[in-house]
Amino acid sequence: MREFGYQRAHDVAGAVALLAADPDARYLGGGTNLVDLMKTGVERPARLVDVRELPLDRVESTTDGGLRIGATVTNSDLAADPDVRRRYPALAQAVLAGASGQLRNMATVGGNLLQRTRCGYFTDLAAPCNKRAPGAGCSAVTGEHHNHAVLGASDHCVAVHPSDMGVALTAFDARISYESPDGPGEAPITDFYLPVSDTPHRETALPPGALITHVTLPAAPVAARSRYRKVRERASYAFAIGSVAAALTVEDGVVREARLALGAVASRPWRARAAEAVLTGAPADGASFAAAADAELAAARPLPHNGYKVTLMRNLVVSVLTELAGEDAR
Ligand SMILES: Cc1cc2nc3c(=O)[nH]c(=O)nc-3n(C[C@H](O)[C@H](O)[C@H](O)COP(=O)(O)OP(=O)(O)OC[C@H]3O[C@@H](n4cnc5c(N)ncnc54)[C@H](O)[C@@H]3O)c2cc1C
Ligand code: SF4
Numbered sequence: 001m002r003e004f005g006y007q008r009a010h011d012v013a014g015a016v017a018l019l020a021a022d023p024d025a026r027y028l029g030g031g032t033n034l035v036d037l038m039k040t041g042v043e044r045p046a047r048l049v050d051v052r053e054l055p056l057d058r059v060e061s062t063t064d065g066g067l068r069i070g071a072t073v074t075n076s077d078l079a080a081d082p083d084v085r086r087r088y089p090a091l092a093q094a095v096l097a098g099a100s101g102q103l104r105n106m107a108t109v110g111g112n113l114l115q116r117t118r119c120g121y122f123t124d125l126a127a128p129c130n131k132r133a134p135g136a137g138c139s140a141v142t143g144e145h146h147n148h149a150v151l152g153a154s155d156h157c158v159a160v161h162p163s164d165m166g167v168a169l170t171a172f173d174a175r176i177s178y179e180s181p182d183g184p185g186e187a188p189i190t191d192f193y194l195p196v197s198d199t200p201h202r203e204t205a206l207p208p209g210a211l212i213t214h215v216t217l218p219a220a221p222v223a224a225r226s227r228y229r230k231v232r233e234r235a236s237y238a239f240a241i242g243s244v245a246a247a248l249t250v251e252d253g254v255v256r257e258a259r260l261a262l263g264a265v266a267s268r269p270w271r272a273r274a275a276e277a278v279l280t281g282a283p284a285d286g287a288s289f290a291a292a293a294d295a296e297l298a299a300a301r302p303l304p305h306n307g308y309k310v311t312l313m314r315n316l317v318v319s320v321l322t323e324l325a326g327e328d329a330r
Pocket of ligand 2: 120128132
């Protein structure tokens with residue numbers, strides 16, 4: 001392991017100033033992703049700026065009935081928060097579906113959103129990988145890609161985003177706030193993650209040196225009846241091969257409002273707006289749910305070894321929506 005410096009930041013301005021002074025520095029949250037990448041040599045920061053003691057560790061209600069979540073709130077505290085569990089249950093479920101208890105105790109909200117892909121070639125320094133070394137090529141397109149993207153990918157990179165939390169935040173229109181050397185900024189989560197295009201190494205709209213400070217969830221009464229379902233190859237301690245965050249409001253047998261986001265299918269959590277458009281105003285039945293899934297997945301472009309994901313996601317969407325509609329009818 002290479003030598004690196006370590007400093008603990010005590011206020012937001014100080015943390016941002018430390019990064020601005022050293023372009024090779026990185027923020028350190030729980031370290032559960034960054035330190036692993038340092039061990040393999042994928043990340044080689046000259047200095048770590050520990051942000052865990054910043055005063056960003058609270059989940060607070062906003063005046064409009066939403067929530068403001070600090071970037072250093074641990075995954076465990078977020079999942080246990082009574083307001084999260086009551087008002088956005090799919091978010092709590094998504095967090096609890098990820099990693100393990102020990103990891104969730106360390107991992108922070110900011111770090112979870114910025115965790116890197118689990119594509120095996122990304123961490124294999126001997127393999128060409130455009131995300132790690134722009135212009136090198138993509139080993140996964142012709143190699144092992146059974147858990148890679150079926151939506152929104154490019155020939156330059158077919159990796160998926162691994163965060164479960166990000167999928168639920170995407171369904172609920174979260175906004176990401178940050179402090180950068182040029183001042184504060186904010187982006188809706190759907191703009192925060194950049195399309196993969198021909199620049200897979202550029203993953204987010206975060207300016208250089210910016211510190212994520214908060215995630216804001218707008219009020220969303222529909223979210224009170226929401227669900228996160230994750231399919232994985234082991235019962236626990238495994239990343240998704242497909243996941244769905246969904247919320248549904250049904251009145252008189254008709255869908256009044258729907259929220260749907262898909263995980264492990266694209267380079268970013270995937271907001272399923274085509275499906276939502278089909279659902280809104282449609283009968284809350286299996287035919288509508290299947291039509292909604294088909295509308296979203298019509299854009300799928302599977303690779304030779306991941307076509308199963310299209311069927312998996314169709315079944316998952318129909319199953320979760322059917323479950324939510326059944327609850328609404330009770
Ligand atoms: C065995 C294992 C299994 C896992 N399974 C899952 C899973 O099933 N689902 C899932 O979603 N995740 C899973 N994870 C990933 C885990 O959730 C992430 O490692 C964790 O959320 C990252 O948070 P952290 O605070 O430890 O980030 P760190 O490792 O500290 O940082 C990650 C990145 O974010 C940056 N960063 C951190 N905080 C900030 C900030 N406030 N502002 C700007 N940049 C910041 C760092 O510089 C770094 O680039 C798993 C991890 C492991 C090791
Ligand atoms: S899919 Fe992306 S991360 Fe994986 S090898 Fe290709 S460029 Fe690298």
